[in-house]
Amino acid sequence: MSQSFGIVEEKPREAGFFLDSLEASGCFSLEARFYFSAFISAARSITLALQATLDDADGFNAWYEQAQAGLKLDPLARYFVEIRNDSVHKGLNPLDRVTVEHLRESLLHQLRRTNPPHVIILPDAATGKGTTLADAVRASSEYFKSLVELIFDCYERFKCVVDPRWYFTSENFVAKGRTIEDALEELGFPRAWLPGAVSETEGWRVLRAQQPPCLINDIFLRYVGRTITDPDEAVGAVE
DSSP, X not given: OOSOTHHHHHHHHHHHHHHHHHHHSOTTOHHHHHHHHHHHHHHHHHHHXXXXXXXXXXXXXXXXXXXXXXXXXXXXXXXXXXXXHHHHHHOOOOTTOOOHHHHHHHHHHHHHOXXXXXXXXXXXXXXSSSEEEEEHHXXXXXXXXHHHHHHHHHHHHXXXXXXXXXXXXXXXXXXXXXXXXXXXXXXXXXXXXSBTTBOHHHHHHXXXXXXXXXXXXXXXXXXXXXXXXXXXXXXTOOO
């Protein structure tokens, strides 16, 4: 990898932090605008971090082209990229900014609710024409969910590259024409440290025990309802 996958793992935590902070902030507050701006910036950087980290991984560029094409077909994802670009290049922030067209609707929301939601004006995806007043936190969460799904798919596809516990499996090393002795040497141990002391199957488990599990499974579970299975917990666990 060009750089540590930890950079990618950090980005959704950063974006999620600002999204949660936005949800907890008061409507029309200056802090809310800061949180929204920080969220869209952190969220946009997720795909950039993926590219910078996995650009040299076999099969990544082909996978990323398909993933990017999918995002381009998502009206909400496209719009949030536009918001980020306007924020960076023009200093604009659309949070809680309502046009005359949606002013009456926005005022009704404020009158009917003690804690009115943050709002944002989005293109009307249902009709393909005009705009609609939307809950900004809900729209941001949907956009963020699509990015977390993308990270999950990437992690699942390249887990033997990005996950150290999946990296140190017999299956992965055999595919590369390498052995457990090579794995020992890579970790700084003598090549003859394990052979003869334990079975090879147990040896791989010992090596994996030194490695951390998937560090963002909690985010995957929260937003997409799935997790990356640990190699030692998978059905028919790999050696």
